[in-house]
Amino acid sequence: MNMKRNLWNFLLVLLLQLETSSSHEFRIAWMAPTKEYHGFSAATSVGGLKIALYAMENENAPLTNHTVKVQHFDSDCNSKSALAAAVDAKESFEPDLFLGPPCSAAMKGVAQLASHWNIPVFGWVSNDVEFQNRTTYSTLIRLLGPLNRLPITMKYVSTVFKWKRFAMIHDDRDPYKAVAEAIKLSDSNYFINSTHAVNPNMEDAQVAKIFNQVRKYARIIIFAVPWMEMRKYMLVAHQLGMIQGDFAFLCIHGDLFTWDVNERDITSDRGWKRNDTHDEDAREAFECVIHISMDTLPPARAKEFQQFASQYAHQQSTNWINLPNGTTPDAYSPYLYDATLAWAIMVDKTLSQNEVPNGNNLFKESVDFFADGVTGYIVLDSIGDRYLNFRMMDMQEDGIFKTVIDLQYNMTSFVARTAVEDPDLVRWGGGKKGIKNAPPDVPACGFDGEKCAKPEKDNKATVIGVVTVSLFVLIVIIIFNIVRSVRSTVKNDRMFTLESFRPTVCKNCGAIDSSL
Known part of the structure; x- marks a missing residue:
């Protein structure tokens, strides 16, 4: 055999x-x-x-x-x-x-x-x-590169900016829902505390309602939406006063761009500039935006x-x-x-x-x-998936988005290469710059002000004082009522005695009868 x-x-x-x-x-x-x-x-x-x-x-x-x-x-x-x-x-x-x-x-x-x-x-x-x-x-x-590489990118973002807590807003079309699901596959480095779906036909009032829900529990908001639709949502954020430097917005998606589209729409000012009356507000709002996307061909x-x-x-x-x-x-x-x-x-x-x-x-x-x-x-990795390269872009003073960090894989490791020095690495709302000035993911006083609440005073002495005064007043009232009752009784007795010896006139008698 x-x-x-x-x-x-x-x-x-x-x-x-x-x-x-x-x-x-x-x-x-x-x-x-x-x-x-x-x-x-x-x-x-x-x-x-x-x-x-x-x-x-x-x-x-x-x-x-x-x-x-x-x-x-x-x-x-x-x-x-x-x-x-x-x-x-x-x-x-x-x-x-x-x-x-x-x-x-x-x-x-x-x-x-x-x-x-x-x-x-x-x-x-x-x-x-x-x-x-x-x-x-x-x-x-x-x-x-598969979307399951996105959590690695988010882990880097979380580490660099010291962010652990995020909210997710994603477009309701399949490619963007897939991105949202991939990002939510996180480990202990970060977590998504709420997820909301949007679409370009949604009324601004509906978007504002979502923002008002999100801001209760998050300051760092991930948007998995098409880049050229980001402006719609950022104008609503501007109306709600969320662009002063206490919020950050990350636009992340799996879209890939040709070189000419990249030059026209991505590394340009077209994300916010449409030559209309909202351009000034849009530019101010986009100071708070970081754009993370797959790398394109040189x-x-x-x-x-x-x-x-x-x-x-x-x-x-x-x-x-x-x-x-x-x-x-x-x-x-x-x-x-x-x-x-x-x-x-x-x-x-x-x-x-x-x-x-x-x-x-x-x-x-x-x-x-x-x-x-x-x-x-x-x-390719151990399961035949390609390692994915990303780039992080931020708006510069001239309104143009430029790459500030390249996130790349080589044969042995994940490498992040910065394009500018640390003080100007990223620009935030309110004119702040640099990693150290990134908005915190939790407000200084907490979302409900619990971290800045004044300590409650010790009211023990006050309670004792109130109780003592109340008892004293009660005793005085009781004594007063007792004295008043005694005086009333004495007076009634005296009146009875006088009535008993009051003289009576007898019409049939010729003399006064005082025997009663």
């Missing part, structure tokens, strides 16, 4: 060696929505995929001696459509890789099926906390990527099935490029070890994987 098993293992290794020495055809089922959702679609993302496929044809590139076929399947952005697309891909295309879907709602079912089929699934957008469960999603590898690299994406946008190949023509690349397209090449590198390494590049084996290769990508240095 052992001899047969050893012979079979030998034949299997031999077949693998023959397989790796010859050209092999790998098939990628690219799952992406035809319709645009959350700033991405198949047409806006495909540029990154096409660049990666062309890169594989270069000499010494991973899988350069192999054929890679790609077919697009419309996953839409919901579970039902994505499941149908995945089953179709499995039956008609027999993929070696599911690339996507980008929407988290669509990824859930696809990643579970891929796990069941032992097929690797690489994500370039889906970053919900749920996907860290590698029992359910055992073959999933994510190249965009300008030079972003421009170069856009040029390549435009160059290959309309390219087609006999190995590409149903790939659309590309449009202006979205912010996530570079991550699709990195996801595709990271898969190729892992497959190449797996083949060199005479192993089959299935889901389980590629997941093993992803553990602590690192490589230089177009989106920066790629470092």
Whole structure:
């Protein structure tokens, strides 16, 4: 029996060696929505995929001696459509890789099926906390940093500014609810004492009501909302007098920006400036705001990527099935490029070890994987999730938001790099500057003034005095009533005596009768 098993293992290794020495055809089922959702679609993302496929044809590139076929399947952005697309891909295309879907709602079912089929699934957008469960999603590898990294960022913020107590206000759309849920996954470093949902159509009076509830128990307020909608809420905060330096507002989200959008809307004054009558109030209110977001590509690299994406946008190949023509690349397209090449590198390494590049084996290769990508240095953790880089931005005196702290991961540690010296690191409401002048998360006197309450006086002496005086008055009243009663009795007795000896006139007698 052992001899047969050893012979079979030998034949299997031999077949693998023959397989790796010859050209092999790998098939990628690219799952992406035809319709645009959350700033991405198949047409806006495909540029990154096409660049990666062309890169594989270069000499010494991973899988350069192999054929890679790609077919697009419309996953839409919901579970039902994505499941149908995945089953179709499995039956008609027999993929070696599911690339996507980008929407988290669509990824859930696809990643579970891929796990069941032992097929690797690489994500370039889906970053919900749920996907860290590698029992359910055992073959999933994510190249965009997952939201479950947000608590680490919040831990840093909590430590630097000495904040432990926060309130959460989030937009009611799914991507922002996911951010709120991720941030609430905290340890003992900080806690969220209240959570409220908002939307851009909400009346200012409703927002004010939420603020009035929040301010009872919090001074540091986290907003998981789109950056360009932050102004609406800060104008209400201004109306309520919450911008004098005793409150701080953190805008945190999972949105990713292209380089041109970053220049236009993020590292600019457009967050608060709309050229209307509220600009002055908005600018004053935004002194209290810190903006924390995922890092973007450096300008030079972003421009170069856009040029390549435009160059290959309309390219087609006999190995590409149903790939659309590309449009202006979205912010996530570079991550699709990195996801595709990271898969190729892992497959190449797996083949060199005479192993089959299935889901389980590629997941093993992803553990602590690192490589230089177009989106920066790629470092994956022990469950195949990428470490996430953030930047902290604050408004300067000229009204422009600039990065003050970079929060980055390297191969071994989490690194925070400051852009300015400590005295001017962050600006607060009321003209305050620096970390030491950050508003406390609890008012000096407490939320109910309990820390500044005057000590109660000792009223023991007062009580004794009042009781003594009351007893004295009571005794006097009693004595007075007794004396008065005695005098009344004596008077009545005297009157009775006089009445007894009063003379009476007898009309029938001729003399006075005094016998009575």
